[in-house]
Amino acid sequence: MNLELDIRVTRGAFRLEVASRLTSATTGIFGPSGAGKTTLLHALAGLVRPDNGRIVLDDTVLFDSSRDVSVPVHKRHVAVVFQDGRLLPHLTAAGNLRYAEGLALAAGLREPTLAFDRIVQLLDLGSLLGRRPHHLSGGETRRVALGRALLAQPRLLLLDEPLAGLDHARKEQLLPFLRQAQLATGIPMVMVSHDLGEILHLTDQVMLLRDGRVIGQGNLFDLVQQHEPLAVLRGAGLINVLRLRVREHREDWGITFLEPLDQTTAVAPPVLKASLHANLAPGAETWAMLRPEDVALALGPVERISMQNQLRGRIHKIVRTESRTLCLVDVGAELMVDVTHHTADDMALVEGKAIWCLFKAQALTLGTSGTSSSPAN
Amino acid sequence: MTPAEWEALWLSVKVALACVAVLAIPGLLLGWLLARKQFIGKHVLVALIHIPLVVPPVVTGYLLLLVFGSRGVIGQWLESSLGFSLAFTWKAAVLASAVVAMPLMVRSVAIAVELVDRRIEDSARTLGASPLRVLATVTLPLAAPGILSGLTLAFARSLGEFGATITFAGSIEGETRTLPLAIYNCIQSVGGDAPALRLVVVSVLVSAAAMVVSEILARRARRRLGGTG
Numbered sequence: 091m092n093l094e095l096d097i098r099v100t101r102g103a104f105r106l107e108v109a110s111r112l113t114s115a116t117t118g119i120f121g122p123s124g125a126g127k128t129t130l131l132h133a134l135a136g137l138v139r140p141d142n143g144r145i146v147l148d149d150t151v152l153f154d155s156s157r158d159v160s161v162p163v164h165k166r167h168v169a170v171v172f173q174d175g176r177l178l179p180h181l182t183a184a185g186n187l188r189y190a191e192g193l194a195l196a197a198g199l200r201e202p203t204l205a206f207d208r209i210v211q212l213l214d215l216g217s218l219l220g221r222r223p224h225h226l227s228g229g230e231t232r233r234v235a236l237g238r239a240l241l242a243q244p245r246l247l248l249l250d251e252p253l254a255g256l257d258h259a260r261k262e263q264l265l266p267f268l269r270q271a272q273l274a275t276g277i278p279m280v281m282v283s284h285d286l287g288e289i290l291h292l293t294d295q296v297m298l299l300r301d302g303r304v305i306g307q308g309n310l311f312d313l314v315q316q317h318e319p320l321a322v323l324r325g326a327g328l329i330n331v332l333r334l335r336v337r338e339h340r341e342d343w344g345i346t347f348l349e350p351l352d353q354t355t356a357v358a359p360p361v362l363k364a365s366l367h368a369n370l371a372p373g374a375e376t377w378a379m380l381r382p383e384d385v386a387l388a389l390g391p392v393e394r395i396s397m398q399n400q401l402r403g404r405i406h407k408i409v410r411t412e413s414r415t416l417c418l419v420d421v422g423a424e425l426m427v428d429v430t431h432h433t434a435d436d437m438a439l440v441e442g443k444a445i446w447c448l449f450k451a452q453a454l455t456l457g458t459s460g461t462s463s464s465p466a467n
Numbered sequence: 468m469t470p471a472e473w474e475a476l477w478l479s480v481k482v483a484l485a486c487v488a489v490l491a492i493p494g495l496l497l498g499w500l501l502a503r504k505q506f507i508g509k510h511v512l513v514a515l516i517h518i519p520l521v522v523p524p525v526v527t528g529y530l531l532l533l534v535f536g537s538r539g540v541i542g543q544w545l546e547s548s549l550g551f552s553l554a555f556t557w558k559a560a561v562l563a564s565a566v567v568a569m570p571l572m573v574r575s576v577a578i579a580v581e582l583v584d585r586r587i588e589d590s591a592r593t594l595g596a597s598p599l600r601v602l603a604t605v606t607l608p609l610a611a612p613g614i615l616s617g618l619t620l621a622f623a624r625s626l627g628e629f630g631a632t633i634t635f636a637g638s639i640e641g642e643t644r645t646l647p648l649a650i651y652n653c654i655q656s657v658g659g660d661a662p663a664l665r666l667v668v669v670s671v672l673v674s675a676a677a678m679v680v681s682e683i684l685a686r687r688a689r690r691r692l693g694g695t696g
Contacts, residue, residue: 135593163592176590180608193595242594
């Protein structure tokens with residue numbers, strides 16, 4: 091995907107100014123409430139007309155004020171999964187899905203990977219098909235809305251806070267479906283969220299918005315090395331999201347062993363220990379969240395301590411803010427570790443230094459529902 | 468009931484159904500237009516549509532007679548070029564009640580369309596639905612209960628139409644003498660009390676039946692849309 095954006099939008103006293111280029115298959119737009127995230131999505135979809143500027147998706151000019159071009163919403167093939175689902179209330183779930191399918195067929199789009207039965211299977215919608223929207227739960231509504239958007243066969247899928255308002259358990263159930271959709275369909279996605287963890291489940295390519303302007307864009311680990319982006323990210327609860335594969339369970343120890351999926355460097359891949367999640371089959375992909383402040387640093391391995399995870403790594407970046415020091419440690423996966431200035435000075439932490447990262451098995455919050463390592467193709 | 472009374476009943480129903488049929492499409496379009504579009508002269512259009520609601524029906528009837536009567540601008544043209552005479556036929560009764568019922572229909576549709584969540588329409592647009600398709604597959608189905616009640620109001624208003632009809636269409640037995648006109652005619656004649664009462668009962672029954680049918684349809688439509696009905 092190549093999405094070029096250079097727009098200005100005024101909504102009352104609020105002003106959004108974005109000039110950027112998105113090339114990653116999935117990009118997360120992150121920012122606090124009122125940062126202009128939804129306005130930006132609406133401008134992409136054509137629901138909001140920018141004051142001026144240009145939006146180009148691959149070879150198609152969607153909007154260009156200087157040439158008076160503004161492709162109408164229904165011709166953009168940019169689908170949106172709205173926060174509240176917005177299903178058609180007079181149709182069943184199946185009716186909603188068929189509605190989008192019919193529009194795609196009418197537009198001559200027949201991508202077999204996005205056929206009705208496949209999407210129903212992918213998102214496990216079979217049992218919901220006969221129900222009307224007001225008989226669907228919040229999570230089910232969003233799954234149907236996601237399926238409907240995919241069946242429209244969009245060139246770009248916009249996700250507007252797709253998990254907002256769901257409780258923790260429901261979010262965990264829905265996230266794997268989003269991931270499946272991303273992997274199995276290959277449709278470029280832009281996801282807006284005020285929850286960094288949600289975004290990092292799908293991508294580490296992040297655009298940071300605050301007060302209507304972009305204050306940083308790129309890989310998360312690059313962003314945390316910059317002053318202003320880091321401040322925003324920390325304010326929102328900076329978190330490590332590790333994509334992992336289950337290796338095995340030791341029920342007698344109460345431990346599940348995992349290994350990272352995306353290994354960054356030549357450092358030997360670590361084996362991570364989490365508290366037992368026997369429901370995850372060995373080989374299954376899952377994720378874990380680890381708070382940067384839950385990781386301790388040591389200059390060597392520590393014996394006779396309850397920290398089950400002791401990973402050897404190397405500090406490749408140190409970022410000092412007013413109050414804390416953030417270390418980026420390469421342990422075979424990239425890990426953000428949050429320590430006090432005092433610790434950093436006391437241990438003489440410098441970039442390049444070999445270091446051990448210690449954390450308890452319970453500090454790894456595992457996603458309870460794994461996805462099969464080969465999505466149903 | 469005498470054959471003449473049956474005829475009045477049948478004529479009333481025929482005129483009311485024709486009135487609804489004539490009103491349906493323009494009523495929908497005007498209602499949607501008023502609810503969703505801004506255009507120059509909108510206030511004038513609104514005022515024009517609502518005139519029949521606020522002036523005495525006899526005024527509406529007289530204005531219709533002036534325009535569509537055999538000496539009226541349009542009436543004369545119709546007669547000379549098409550050989551078609553409107554005034555004092557059952558079609559005049561249809562036109563009279565349609566004009567009188569129009570504001571009721573348009574208001575109902577406009578309110579129903581205004582209540583349709585535009586964000587639902589937006590979601591259909593992002594899936595690739597053209598504006599016309601959004602109107603047909605989202606807006607109108609979601610506004611169905613209001614549209615239905617508009618049509619019912621028009622039907623009921625037509626059944627009860629008196630002033631504009633008697634002025635523009637007259638009270639010609641078998642042609643324009645609908646139930647209200649027949650009742651009035653009975654009351655005016657000696658010994659007409661019994662037939663008048665019969666027609667009053669029939670009139671009440673027909674109107675009540677129309678209301679019941681519309682309520683059932685509206686409830687079904689609301690239930691389909693997820694309300695409790």
